[in-house]
Amino acid sequence: MSTIAVDAMGGDSAPEEVVKGAILAKNQGVDVILSGDENLISTYLGSEQIPIVNYPQVISMDDDPAKAIRTNKNSSILGALNLLKEKKADAVFSAGSTGASLIGAISVLGKIKGVTRPTIATVLPAQDREVILVDSGANLEVKPKILYQFAVMGSKLSELLFEIDNPRIGLVNNGEESSKGRELEKSTYKLLNSSELNFIGNVEGKDFANSKVDVFVTDGFTGNVVLKTMEGVARLQMNMISDSLKENLLKPLLTPVKNAMSPVRDALNPNSTNGSYLLGVNGLVIIGHGSSNAEAIKNALLFTKRAIDKKFINKFSKVSNEL
């Protein structure tokens, strides 16, 4: 039986939406423990039976993560991480402050040997199969050696999740030529090019539409902007298509066409479907989006359950040998 420790106070609509999402997930066979304010959680649980550990302190998006983790020992994220540390859970899920999850995980679980900075990897849809974007928001400013480590961790994740031998690695840049980029990309290019990784070279945002690489490597600032641009552009285009169809198509056709497109509607919205992997700490931690509603929380918990079932996290720690 696999169990997820859920940070019940993390997220814009926590604890209500998180608790509701946990109930939905439980009804689909996911075993969860809720970490947070026991009284509040009980209110939203009603007659549902889900174990609670009482860690009532809340770390908000505005708090300085390092300080908040240091001074809030009873924060919900630390409660969830403790459950994982004590082997009472197999994974942690949080839709709260990414920085707090990151620093909390380093503090409670420890970093994998050799990892300088843990990172966040997001699985994205692409043309032929899913791809990984790393870092997608954990480390805004990095050095070439850190980006190199992100590439190694992204490669390992791709190998383990998708059973790809020698995943193809691309460095996100403003052009394909090796001379392109800031000092960061120029130096990282050289590091990657002389490494054991299957480094394909520089890639651009337009390469999300083809299957040139399996792992897109970039700093957390660029990665975060890329993810959110993806979301914004997909929604904008959907709205434009909807307007264009209304204008140019016979009315009776609109509903069947809308239905036929619906599988795509949210596919490129990382908010609505996926969780992201916190890589480089000793344990499985999945990060969800702050704006998650109950349905998104449920999906993220199902995603976390699948991540546990893949049993990749112990194998992932062998990334130490490749750093």
Next chain:
Amino acid sequence: MSTIAVDAMGGDSAPEEVVKGAILAKNQGVDVILSGDENLISTYLGSEQIPIVNYPQVISMDDDPAKAIRTNKNSSILGALNLLKEKKADAVFSAGSTGASLIGAISVLGKIKGVTRPTIATVLPAQDREVILVDSGANLEVKPKILYQFAVMGSKLSELLFEIDNPRIGLVNNGEESSKGRELEKSTYKLLNSSELNFIGNVEGKDFANSKVDVFVTDGFTGNVVLKTMEGVARLQMNMISDSLKENLLKPLLTPVKNAMSPVRDALNPNSTNGSYLLGVNGLVIIGHGSSNAEAIKNALLFTKRAIDKKFINKFSKVSNEL
């Protein structure tokens, strides 16, 4: 009569596609002069009559722009810029090396008084009306004061092009809170917040789907990645929609639906439609995409013609007073 000086040797498929595009534009009433290798251009012109100035040297995407401009006095981009400088043309268009256009324009036309770094502004489709992204690739690494100047120039462009009073300015960041971002964004936020600009605050990639701001301000690295991600995601989503429609819709409906969506097909591909404005130099310079084919060149020249007709470039130089 407005005349465009065209860098005939600039672009991945130059001079052939550029010359063909110039012929298409001429046939739609655009007055052009071609700068480049006279013999080569003549071959592609055939019996068409378009004036040529003989500047046969080519600066490629791989060349170091500063060095190339210094050592290739007969390069096609310098020929085009000279025509503008000598008032034999009203604008320059180039699909060649952006760096060479930038440095060439600074060298031949000079910077507008007070401008530290000229920038590239791209007009993008958005929910209600077009928006401006600045910098979209000219300056990869910048300081807060430079980003502030980009914001001032973007605001002025928005005001003049779209007749918006007090355009709303947003700083592209990894979150909305004022504490978000790298040191660059944190310092720039303060500068913008205490300025005369109509600064709305931080914006994210998802805001491309709404109409929260008129001008998105960022460094050239991030801006370039955003533009290309936009292109890649739009294409990826279109492909996904196409697959989903094929799977879920009755076959006879496919063609009318495809036709009804066609106005949107390339709307979010900056390559296929727009040119970008080189801002901060004394004269109107429009940058096209290197991958432009004849049709894209024609569209970019029509775009350049409209930019001339708007007669905004002299008014734009008054941006000096606001820097």
